[in-house]
Amino acid sequence: MKRKEKIIVTSLKGGVGKSTVSASVAAAMAEKGMKVLLVDLDFRSRSLELMTGTCDRIIFNLYDYMADRSDAERTLISIPVKEGAIMFCPAPDEDVLGPENGPVYENIPDALKKLTEESGADAVVCDSGAESFVPRLLAKEFATMAIVVSGQSRTAIRAAEITAQKLAAVRDGLDVRLVINDFDVSLANLGVRAGLLEMIDECSVRCVGVYPHDDRLPAAQDKGVLLSEGITSVAARNTAARLLGDSVPLFRGLDRLRSKIRL
Ligand SMILES: Nc1ncnc2c1ncn2[C@@H]1O[C@H](COP(=O)(O)OP(=O)(O)OP(=O)(O)O)[C@@H](O)[C@H]1O
Ligand SMILES: [Mg+2]
Structure with a gap:
């Protein structure tokens, strides 16, 4: 049996596409019939609830789950995708977790282990903010894999390189x-x-996916719609397949892009 992937999506740089990659990879896995847990660990911005159009449905979040104020069933929100659904765990505000309220940041890995178990998830995708504390905590105690996202700018590439180095230093053998x-x-x-x-x-890291610039993406995300067609979906499906160990070409279904690439 294939291992259960628990993925932290990260970069020390903001705005490079961490939330975009998290949501689209989770959707691509759920489309294949997998039970996918998508966890928002960006406690500052909480972008995923906007991008997935779930704001109005949120009653409980990860803090409530950690404080035993809700169970997995009541905390997770089902987001339908083609042939399946994502199980979404919303984030609390960054100031809620802390000793004065009970659960602390250091409890997150154990809470995620329990949530994975209780929800019966086959895969877990965690979106993070542009910081290193939570990603490192997960790299140490929860994740099987880290995805470092980079845009094409020098600053994004440098941030990806540093992020990858820091994560690799936390745990030997982390993918x-x-x-x-x-x-x-x-x-x-x-x-x-x-x-x-x-x-x-x-970046000195093995590349598992390339998402082209997609003009349709920002407007769809502003409307809270997960795209199920178009180049972002194709790129996400290729990335998800490769993360799950399938051997697929990097640019499968992206012929226009491939034909223009000069290496
Ligand atoms: N492939 C793409 N094509 C076009 N626009 C994109 C692409 N990827 C991301 N964007 C846009 O860039 C912006 C930042 O993306 P996103 O929110 O996913 O980044 P992030 O790394 O999660 O940001 P933050 O650090 O604030 O959490 C969004 O407006 C998104 O629509
Ligand atoms: Mg984000």
Whole structure:
């Protein structure tokens, strides 16, 4: 039997696509009929509840679960996707967790182990904020894998490199992979922005997915709609397949992008 993947999606840099990759990879896995737990661990921004259109349905969150004020069934929100559903765990505000209220940040890995068990999840995808405390905690005590997300800018690539190094130092043998997001092939070909090989080389992490720039994405996310068609979905399906150990080409179904890439 394949191992149960518990993935932390991270980067020390903000706005590179951590939440986009988390939600779309979770959706791609759920589409295959897997029971996927998507956990919002970005306690500052809590973007996933907006991107998934679940704000109005939230009653309980991870804090309530940790404080025994709700169980898995009442905490998790079902988000339908083609042929399946994601189980979404909303985040509390960053100030709620703390000794004065009971559960503390250090309890998160144990809480996630219990939530995984109780929900019967086959895979767990955790979105993080642009910080290192929670990702490192999970890398140490919960995750089987870390996805470091990078955009094409120098600052994003540097942040990805540092993030990967820090995570690898936390636990020997942690699978750390790179997802290149918002990739603009024209800018790479013009030499204005980094190319794929350059990015993979600089981050020194095995690349597991490339998401092209997608004009449709920001508006869909603002409406709280998870895209089920188009280049982001295709990229997410390829990434999910590779994360689950299937051997699929990096650009399967992305022929226009592949035809333009100069390595
Ligand atoms: N592949 C893409 N194509 C076009 N726009 C994108 C792409 N990926 C992300 N974006 C846009 O970039 C913005 C940042 O994305 P996202 O919120 O996923 O990043 P993040 O790393 O989670 O940010 P934060 O650090 O604030 O949590 C969003 O407006 C999103 O719509
Ligand atoms: Mg985010």
